[in-house]
Amino acid sequence: MGVKVIERHGSSLKDRLYIPAIAGGMKTTFKKFVTNLKDTSNLETLQYPEVQPTDITERYRGVHRLTKWDDGSEKCVACYMCATACPAQCIFIDAEERTDGVSEKRPKEFKIDLLECVFCGYCVDACPCDAIRMDTGIFSFTGDKREDFVVDKKRLMSHEAYTKEESDND
Incomplete structure (x- = not known):
């Protein structure tokens, strides 16, 4: 050889x-x-942030959100799959026992550090119960201090899905 x-x-x-x-x-x-x-x-010049870009595709990964069941409770079962799949290791979950009979456990705390996140979408792909999504349409966020970029469970649950109709009404 x-x-x-x-x-x-x-x-x-x-x-x-x-x-x-x-x-x-x-x-x-x-x-x-x-x-x-x-x-x-x-x-081409945009007067950002007053004028938002209009060329963002529907496949764009925006800020995360946690989905809910019809009764308003979170779908997340604190299985840690999203945190395990995250290459940036920016998802932090603390589980607790669930008493409503939907599943065994739920996240007591669920935090995502958006400054560490690379918005790859691996957390969405890894979730077995479709509890986390990146379809909020929020692609820019500002803050005065680092803590403003660590989103907690309450804030993640308050984000709604972004739809094309909403953007047409703006």
């Missing part, structure tokens, strides 16, 4: 300095800058 030797690129001084690559990137940036400077009518 023969061994194939592959020559490494980038061993010359020119390649190690990265100057040609930097110059090529700057050339592209400068060309775009000059084009935009000559004709500013083609530039």
Whole structure:
């Protein structure tokens, strides 16, 4: 069995300095800058947050919400599947025994740190009882301190599903 030797690129001084690559990137940036400077009518500017983007697809993953049964109780059974599937490890659940007979347990605390979340949707895919969704349509959120971005069970239960009709009425 023969061994194939592959020559490494980038061993010359020119390649190690990265100057040609930097110059090529700057050339592209400068060309775009000059084009935009000559004709500013083609530039799209939103006065965000007063004007919200309209090009968000229906598949966009917004802020999380916890779904409820018809009686208003949460569907979550505190199985920890969402927290286990989360690559950012930003979901924190503390379970308690459930006394209403719907299931064995429920989350006493359910928190998601939105600053840590990468909005991948793995928590939604992992949930066996469709208790967590990312269909709120809330894609921008602000806060003054870090604690404002840690959403708790009460806030997650208060979010409603975003529908196309709601956006048309705005």
